Amino acid sequence: MILSAKNLVTRVGKDLGLSEDDIEYLLKIDKEHVFEIDLGNGRTHKAYRVQHNNLRGPYKGGIRLHPAVDLDEVRALSILMTLKTAAIGLPLGGGKGGVAIDPRDLSEEDLERLSRAYVEHMHPHIGPDTDIPAPDVNTNAKIIDWMVEEYENITGDNSKASFTGKSIENGGSLGREAATGRGGMLALAEYLRLVGKDPKELTIAVQGVGNVGFFFTKYAQEELGSRVVAISDSQRTLLVKDFQNNKTFLSVEGFDKSKRGLIDDLADEHVEFLDRDAILNQPVDVLVLAALGDVVVKDNAFDIKASIILELANGPVDDFAFKALKDDKVIIPDIIANSGGVIVSYLEWLQNRAGEKWSAQEVDENLKIYMSKAVRSMYDYAKQKDIPLKEAALALAITRLLESRKS
Numbered sequence: 001m002i003l004s005a006k007n008l009v010t011r012v013g014k015d016l017g018l019s020e021d022d023i024e025y026l027l028k029i030d031k032e033h034v035f036e037i038d039l040g041n042g043r044t045h046k047a048y049r050v051q052h053n054n055l056r057g058p059y060k061g062g063i064r065l066h067p068a069v070d071l072d073e074v075r076a077l078s079i080l081m082t083l084k085t086a087a088i089g090l091p092l093g094g095g096k097g098g099v100a101i102d103p104r105d106l107s108e109e110d111l112e113r114l115s116r117a118y119v120e121h122m123h124p125h126i127g128p129d130t131d132i133p134a135p136d137v138n139t140n141a142k143i144i145d146w147m148v149e150e151y152e153n154i155t156g157d158n159s160k161a162s163f164t165g166k167s168i169e170n171g172g173s174l175g176r177e178a179a180t181g182r183g184g185m186l187a188l189a190e191y192l193r194l195v196g197k198d199p200k201e202l203t204i205a206v207q208g209v210g211n212v213g214f215f216f217t218k219y220a221q222e223e224l225g226s227r228v229v230a231i232s233d234s235q236r237t238l239l240v241k242d243f244q245n246n247k248t249f250l251s252v253e254g255f256d257k258s259k260r261g262l263i264d265d266l267a268d269e270h271v272e273f274l275d276r277d278a279i280l281n282q283p284v285d286v287l288v289l290a291a292l293g294d295v296v297v298k299d300n301a302f303d304i305k306a307s308i309i310l311e312l313a314n315g316p317v318d319d320f321a322f323k324a325l326k327d328d329k330v331i332i333p334d335i336i337a338n339s340g341g342v343i344v345s346y347l348e349w350l351q352n353r354a355g356e357k358w359s360a361q362e363v364d365e366n367l368k369i370y371m372s373k374a375v376r377s378m379y380d381y382a383k384q385k386d387i388p389l390k391e392a393a394l395a396l397a398i399t400r401l402l403e404s405r406k407s
């Protein structure tokens with residue numbers, strides 16, 4: 001993933017006529033924290049926080065728990081966060097954290113110890129104006145609440161503004177849990193509006209049934225009237241049989257969000273289970289990538305039949321696949337499509353700082369304003385320059401960053 005991120009920034013930077021110095025500046029990482037968390041009995045786990053750039057505001061980005069986490073991945077994700085906050089126009093920078101672990105292997109007590117140990121190490125580098133972590137893959141409000149409590153115990157700061165994605169009772173924002181999936185739905189809706197397509201006509205396949213895939217599916221069906229006809233978890237794909245000739249769709253009842261999996265007894269005469277990667281090559285209109293990075297690569301890029309790809313994970317289409325697909329498909333890029341999470345994180349942070357609590361409606365309205373505006377700017381710029389949406393989003397983000405550097 002790090003190569004894809006670097007290649008993309010370098011290519012778009014060159015197209016913008018940037019100097020070597022500017023490109024180097026964009027890729028330069030401010031600070032890397034690499035440490036180990038010891039859970040006893042020889043169970044030590046590598047932990048990371050990479051603070052990429054704080055030119056436009058405090059470092060901002062999630063902490064993920066996944067066995068595949070390594071320094072290169074966290075670096076790439078931190079660069080994507082800086083580009084994301086700049087692309088949306090938020091006064092925030094970019095950072096990312098992670099621990100190389102599968103949380104499903106941990107007891108509740110060990111998960112709590114791990115969360116607290118992360119903060120014990122990182123607390124001097126975290127703060128409302130320094131670095132504001134949030135949830136990411138396999139982290140949620142419960143984990144963030146443990147982290148907040150540990151942070152308060154150590155530092156005495158009880159402003160709650162040092163983390164976002166907290167539970168509602170603990171200073172979190174209404175709408176934050178659903179924000180990334182909801183934002184993805186809003187990004188797709190705005191794109192469809194701009195190109196004059198009716199969402200009700202669309203069939204959709206969703207890779208990933210975690211938080212993001214769950215809420216995307218829910219809102220795409222409830223609010224856009226689109227039909228989700230295939231979903232997949234880390235083991236298999238669930239597909240509506242003969243979906244082009246009937247109106248059946250998969251409801252979110254088929255997700256077990258807590259286990260991030262599909263429920264077994266879903267199989268009936270209308271649906272079938274296929275292998276995990278079958279999700280990628282279904283003849284649907286939209287393929288939503290809501291699982292992990294680097295899932296569309298050289299070997300499978302040409303299998304994709306959907307004409308629109310919505311990147312809700314970070315970096316799901318690698319740079320090789322992007323170059324192979326960019327002329328035939330519309331790729332709504334991660335730094336815009338999945339920015340709903342960080343947009344509502346920003347709204348949470350504003351509420352914490354002002355001592356306010358906004359209604360769900362107020363949060364959703366603001367999310368829609370930020371998202372629609374970002375999609376429109378990206379779309380207009382792409383049209384004007386005749387470039388793919390991904391390169392347009394990046395060009396806008398880079399331009400904004402360099403403007404801040406000069407001022």
Ligand code: GLU
Nearest residue numbers: 061062134136341342345
């Ligand atoms: N983890 C989310 C992302 O990748 C949200 C980050 C945040 O809210 O700071 O954008």
